[in-house]
Amino acid sequence: MRVCDLFDLLPHILNGLTLGLLFALIALGFMLIVGLMEQINLAHGSLFALGAYFAMQLMGPRPPFPADLAKAWLALPLGWRYAATLILAPAAVGVVGIAIEFCMRRTYGKDPLYGLLLTFGAAMVIEEMIRLTWGTRDYVLQVPQGVSGGFLFQDLIWSTYRFYAAGIAVAIIGLVWLLIEKTSFGATVKAGAHDSEIVRALGINLTRLRLLVFVFGTMLAAIAGIIVAPIWGIRPHMGVDAVIPAFLVIVLGGVGSFWGAVIAGLLVGLSVGLTGAYASEWSLLSMYVLLVGVVTLRARGLWGKKSVLEA
Amino acid sequence: MKKPEISRRGVLKGSLMASALAGTGSFFGPWQENQAWAQGAAKPIKLGLTCDASGQYGNSGQDDLRGIQMAVDEVNAKGGVLGRKISWITADTETTPATGSRVAERFITREDCTILIGALHSGVANAITQVANKYGVIYLNTNSSAPSEAGENCSRVKFVWDGNGTNFSKASVKNAVDSIGKNWMLLTNDYVWGHTTSAATKAQVEGAGGKIIDNLLVPQNTRDFTAYLLKIQQAKPDVVATAIGGDDIKALREQVAQLKLDGKPAWINNQQDWPDVWGAPDSLFGVFGTTWYHKLALPGVAEFVKKWQATNKEGSIPVPGNVSYNGYMSTRELLKAIERAGSTNNVKIIKELENLKVSATDRMQHFDAYMDPVTHQLQQTIYLARRNTKPTDNTDHYELISWTEPKAAADTDATAKCKLIPYEQVPSVDS
Numbered sequence: 001m002r003v004c005d006l007f008d009l010l011p012h013i014l015n016g017l018t019l020g021l022l023f024a025l026i027a028l029g030f031m032l033i034v035g036l037m038e039q040i041n042l043a044h045g046s047l048f049a050l051g052a053y054f055a056m057q058l059m060g061p062r063p064p065f066p067a068d069l070a071k072a073w074l075a076l077p078l079g080w081r082y083a084a085t086l087i088l089a090p091a092a093v094g095v096v097g098i099a100i101e102f103c104m105r106r107t108y109g110k111d112p113l114y115g116l117l118l119t120f121g122a123a124m125v126i127e128e129m130i131r132l133t134w135g136t137r138d139y140v141l142q143v144p145q146g147v148s149g150g151f152l153f154q155d156l157i158w159s160t161y162r163f164y165a166a167g168i169a170v171a172i173i174g175l176v177w178l179l180i181e182k183t184s185f186g187a188t189v190k191a192g193a194h195d196s197e198i199v200r201a202l203g204i205n206l207t208r209l210r211l212l213v214f215v216f217g218t219m220l221a222a223i224a225g226i227i228v229a230p231i232w233g234i235r236p237h238m239g240v241d242a243v244i245p246a247f248l249v250i251v252l253g254g255v256g257s258f259w260g261a262v263i264a265g266l267l268v269g270l271s272v273g274l275t276g277a278y279a280s281e282w283s284l285l286s287m288y289v290l291l292v293g294v295v296t297l298r299a300r301g302l303w304g305k306k307s308v309l310e311a
Numbered sequence: 312m313k314k315p316e317i318s319r320r321g322v323l324k325g326s327l328m329a330s331a332l333a334g335t336g337s338f339f340g341p342w343q344e345n346q347a348w349a350q351g352a353a354k355p356i357k358l359g360l361t362c363d364a365s366g367q368y369g370n371s372g373q374d375d376l377r378g379i380q381m382a383v384d385e386v387n388a389k390g391g392v393l394g395r396k397i398s399w400i401t402a403d404t405e406t407t408p409a410t411g412s413r414v415a416e417r418f419i420t421r422e423d424c425t426i427l428i429g430a431l432h433s434g435v436a437n438a439i440t441q442v443a444n445k446y447g448v449i450y451l452n453t454n455s456s457a458p459s460e461a462g463e464n465c466s467r468v469k470f471v472w473d474g475n476g477t478n479f480s481k482a483s484v485k486n487a488v489d490s491i492g493k494n495w496m497l498l499t500n501d502y503v504w505g506h507t508t509s510a511a512t513k514a515q516v517e518g519a520g521g522k523i524i525d526n527l528l529v530p531q532n533t534r535d536f537t538a539y540l541l542k543i544q545q546a547k548p549d550v551v552a553t554a555i556g557g558d559d560i561k562a563l564r565e566q567v568a569q570l571k572l573d574g575k576p577a578w579i580n581n582q583q584d585w586p587d588v589w590g591a592p593d594s595l596f597g598v599f600g601t602t603w604y605h606k607l608a609l610p611g612v613a614e615f616v617k618k619w620q621a622t623n624k625e626g627s628i629p630v631p632g633n634v635s636y637n638g639y640m641s642t643r644e645l646l647k648a649i650e651r652a653g654s655t656n657n658v659k660i661i662k663e664l665e666n667l668k669v670s671a672t673d674r675m676q677h678f679d680a681y682m683d684p685v686t687h688q689l690q691q692t693i694y695l696a697r698r699n700t701k702p703t704d705n706t707d708h709y710e711l712i713s714w715t716e717p718k719a720a721a722d723t724d725a726t727a728k729c730k731l732i733p734y735e736q737v738p739s740v741d742s
Contacts, residue, residue: 011541019535135627136370138561138590150570156544157570162537230569232534233561233591237365241534276538281501281528283538 011156012277013270018166020269022228024262025169026242027249028176029220035256036180036193036213040112042119043100044221044246045239046126047093051222052141052229052238053130054089059142079144090222096126097218101211108210123239130236139234141226148230165227172223173262180258189213245287252291254304264302355391355398356655356742358383358642359418361429361439366406367531367557368431371586371634375429375454376401377623378631378638384622386646393650395742400424404435406557411435415442415450424448425655425742428642431557431584431634433457433504437464444468447738449657449664451641454634456582457504458511461688462728464503467737468657470664471688472641473633476508476554477515477722479581479600482693482715484515484552487598491577492549497526498539498563500555505529508554508581511724516552524548533559536566543576552579553597561587564594573597583696585632592708595698602691603636603676604709611675630706636675644669655742658734677714686725690717 030044041047057063059081063070073081100122107114147164150157180186192199192209200206224242232238249268253260268287276283294302360379363372383397391397400422404411411432418424419442427443428451430436436455443450449468452460456473465471488495495516499509505528513523525546527539543551555563560583567573578597588595605616619631619639631639648663649655667682667689674680680691696709 008545011545012538015537015541019537136373137586137627138370138558140565140591140594148569150572156541157572159537159566159569161569231562231566233558233565235370235558235561237369241532272535273538276535277542280539280542281530284530284533 007154011154012274015277016270016273017266018162018269019273020266021166021169021173022224022231022265023245023249023268024265025172025227026221026224027246027253027261027265028173029217029224030243030246031250031253031256031258031261032176032180032220033214033217034250035258036189037210037217038112038193039104039107039115039214040119041100041214041217042116042243043122043126044119044217045241045243046123046130047096047218047221047239048225048228048242049130049234049236049239050096050126051089051093051225052234053134053139054092054222055085055226055229056139056141056234057134058085058088060139078142079146082142082144086223086226089226090219093222094215094219097215098211100218101214104214105207105210123243127236127239134236136236141229141234143230159231161230165231168227172220176220177258185212248287248291250301252294252301254301256305257301257303260301260303353395354742355396356426356649357422357424358397358399359415359422359424359427360399360401361404361411361414361418361427361435362401363406363431363435364403366432367559368406369403371431371454371557371584372404372406372429374586374628374632374634375431375638377619377626378635378640379428379453379642381619381622381635382639382642382646385643392646393653393655397646401429404429404439406432406435408432408434408438412438412442415439419443419446419448425657425740426645427451428645429453429638430455432502433460433464433507434502436460437503440464440466440469445738447657447740449645449660449740451645453637453641454584455504456508458507458722458725459503459728461683461686461722462507462725465686465688465725465729465731467661467687467731467734469687470641470645470682471686472637473689474582474600474602474691474693474720475511475688475722475725476504476581477511477724478690478693478720480508480512480515480552481720481722482600482713483579483598483695484512484521485519487550487577487579488516488519488521493521494524494547494549495521496524496543496546496548496551496576498543498551498553498555499526499528500559501528501530504556505554509552511722512552512554512579512581514724529555529559531557531559534562536563540566540570540572544572548576550577550579551597552581554581556581556584557587561591561594564591564596567596568594582633584634586628586634588708589628589632592698595708598695598697598712601633601694601696601709603633604694604696604711605630605632606703606707606709607675607677607711609675609677610672615675640669640674657740658737661734661737678716680717683721683726685731686722686729687731688722688725690721692717693720 033041063073147161249264253264271286271290272283275286362376363369402414404414426449430452431454433455436452452471454473456475458475458477460471497509499505573596580597580599583599652659652663665684669680671679676692678692682689693715694711695713696711699710
């Protein structure tokens with residue numbers, strides 16, 4: 001490969017990696033609920049969209065507060081409001097997550113398809129509620145000046161927000177890993193996923209544990225929605241655009257594998273980014289081709305647990 | 312007790328089941344029906360409104376529906392057509408050809424619809440056309456602007472009401488090649504409308520002495536355009552001509568605006584549909600086409616806007632745009648044609664529509680429009696616009712920069728491609 005070709009390729013590799021981090025962020029909450037609760041949360045995409053809508057409402061000219069509080073809120077600098085929104089909107093979505101988890105309790109211990117059907121119904125309800133509340137029009141999420149616009153690098157204009165979003169994705173992936181791997185809460189959750197009977201016998205409140213994991217997963221979906229919204233735009237069916245790659249990433253990475261999901265996200269990002277530049281008509285298809293290729297050669301995904309049949 | 316475990320197989324099974332469930336959504340509804348048949352009255356003429364309510368053109372499809380309903384309500388308020396009321400039924404065609412085909416089949420065979428109206432996506436429009444052809448049912452393609460709709464996919468029973476890619480290219484390309492530069496790059500949505508529109512642009516560019524240096528195909532439902540924008544910057548064209556529609560163009564606009572790439576290179580976007588613009592006007596960039604604008608300083612426009620607003624108070628878009636306008640105009644002209652024909656026989660109505668001429672005043676456009684009898688596409692005034700930097704109110708997003716006569720922008724390429732079957736081969740339909 002000629003040096004000038006390599007220089008042409010580098011921006012696309014960088015683009016693929018940043019895109020991959022966003023895919024990993026989108027899949028994170030989905031992966032947690034599948035991996036730790038063994039439940040397929042098909043409402044993940046709708047919760048992702050709900051996070052974006054709540055954030056848009058908080059950042060917009062008519063925040064959902066009483067008049068005095070709204071006035072004080074709007075007087076805050078945009079950056080402060082944005083930082084607070086990153087906490088408030090996922091918290092509000094977390095409340096929706098609590099309601100869904102309450103409904104899901106009767107499906108625990110049964111065929112996972114019951115949970116899948118329930119969350120599929122929840123997804124449709126949430127999407128229609130979005131349409132009823134905010135209508136079908138598109139919205140734009142305001143972001144602080146500091147992270148918007150572009151910058152010049154290597155004679156190309158790059159999106160500042162794109163790198164900010166990738167940075168946030170790295171930070172959240174790191175924090176989630178620390179929480180699961182380095183805290184007693186994480187250890188309890190993993191133990192609960194591995195053998196719920198023993199965990200309950202040890203006196204741990206499994207019901208509360210499941211609630212916490214589910215709400216945490218829904219809040220991660222909401223954060224992903226807020227981060228991705230300025231790039232994709234906000235519209236009622238934006239959740240569908242998220243849930244399909246999330247599904248693909250966790251199957252590709254291996255169901256339940258944290259680092260599998262992260263690496264799979266990066267691979268999907270690279271394949272979409274590179275094909276977008278060099279075989280553009282393949283850019284969306286490439287992620288499915290990648291999935292078929294990996295699953296054909298390694299049925300459990302890249303980092304999935306070995307099944308007894310393969311032993 | 313065996314603990315139910317989730318496995319890769321389970322996840323895949325789940326995804327398949329979810330897809331199947333999602334797919335059944337349109338089969339079971341939602342259906343919306345407007346009955347206008349009082350006991351003892353003449354049987355109403357029933358229209359099947361094939362409008363998207365979801366998918367890439369869901370928003371536009373509903374705006375199309377608003378215009379169609381308004382025309383029907385107006386006619387019903389005056390007593391209907393030939394002494395008969397007009398009723399309608401609609402269902403979501405989901406921006407999916409297979410669904411469009413299924414809905415059209417159901418409307419004709421089970422709901423007794425004798426006329427179908429509505430389209431945004433050219434693939435859906437073509438699928439509906441196949442069904443309409445089979446039964447001889449008249450079909451109005453209100454808003455799909457693929458040149459193929461009046462070219463290779465034309466039909467004796469179909470009439471196309473929107474300006475198409477060739478019309479817009481004719482109105483914009485030559486001037487841009489002369490004044491901006493000869494090196495052009497195409498950004499093309501990877502489906503019929505994108506391909507045929509870009510092919511029309513390519514022909515115009517090369518005819519004007521320009522050169523296409525690359526054509527990037529963009530799959531439908533692309534949300535991230537960074538790879539394309541980097542590629543465009545690396546290629547350094549003078550002009551980028553886009554044929555990107557629906558939700559994809561909204562995402563592209565956001566990303567171009569974020570990078571402030573709207574100055575260099577120059578951008579020529581094909582038609583921008585009003586529902587795609589509403590909600591994110593700040594991201595409008597480059598020069599783009601339209602067939603109508605609610606701030607046109609022409610007789611009747613202000614009254615039409617007021618009437619539309621009165622009937623659409625709850626809508627998410629406060630003023631009519633080109634999509635709703637096309638829905639309204641096509642339905643109104645169809646109902647007038649039935650009245651003129653004095654019959655609901657399909658061939659008699661087709662003959663009336665083939666000879667259609669509408670004055671500029673009636674069209675609320677700058678020039679008289681006419682139906683091309685060879686291609687069944689309405690040739691009309693083509694407007695070019697750009698983002699309005701001095702809006703008079705919060706709906707004033709366009710600055711119109713030119714309007715081209717129908718003859719100058721006429722799609723003459725389609726004439727050779729369109730082969731209409733003789734009247735006697737059209738199955739007879741009467742409402």
